[in-house]
Amino acid sequence: MLKIGLISDTHSYLDPKIWKYFSDVDEIWHAGDIGNLSVINTLRDFKPLRGVYGNIDCHKIRQELPLDNVFSVEGLKVYITHIGGYPGTIKPRALKIIKQEKPHLYICGHSHICKIMRDNDNKLIHINPGACGNHGFHPIKTIVRFEIVEGKIENLEVIELGKRSRK
Numbered sequence: 001m002l003k004i005g006l007i008s009d010t011h012s013y014l015d016p017k018i019w020k021y022f023s024d025v026d027e028i029w030h031a032g033d034i035g036n037l038s039v040i041n042t043l044r045d046f047k048p049l050r051g052v053y054g055n056i057d058c059h060k061i062r063q064e065l066p067l068d069n070v071f072s073v074e075g076l077k078v079y080i081t082h083i084g085g086y087p088g089t090i091k092p093r094a095l096k097i098i099k100q101e102k103p104h105l106y107i108c109g110h111s112h113i114c115k116i117m118r119d120n121d122n123k124l125i126h127i128n129p130g131a132c133g134n135h136g137f138h139p140i141k142t143i144v145r146f147e148i149v150e151g152k153i154e155n156l157e158v159i160e161l162g163k164r165s166r167k
Contacts, residue, residue: 008109032082075151084108
């Protein structure tokens with residue numbers, strides 16, 4: 001079993017509540033728009049980190065993380081990208097990777113909208129954890145937590161961190 005904390009669109013801000021909710025996770029996955037290198041370093045100091053860079057991320061972050069991350073863990077094949085779209089409207093680049101790699105779990109960020117849905121056409125689960133930073137139009141900051149047990153996603157939770165600061 002592996003416990004995962006999933007975030008996206010931090011835009012250089014890490015809400016202090018993340019530490020409480022991710023205290024018992026084994027890994028943190030970030031779906032892009034990190035914001036600055038200190039976010040990566042802080043997360044890596046806390047837990048092992050997997051992720052991708054997003055459209056706002058600088059060259060230093062792009063040297064640390066890939067555009068697309070495909071890997072297998074606990075019998076589950078995962079594909080993470082930042083701009084990918086939702087089932088039914090998946091971007092051509094992401095769809096090509098999905099068709100080639102056949103992941104069980106497809107994760108993206110970018111929209112700032114938390115959405116979890118089954119994609120029957122591609123036989124996968126799609127998760128967008130929403131945004132947990134203060135930049136953007138989302139009214140509520142969200143993160144996702146789940147477990148991977150023998151290739152299956154279990155105990156999936158959407159966690160609301162509170163209202164986005166308008167500072």
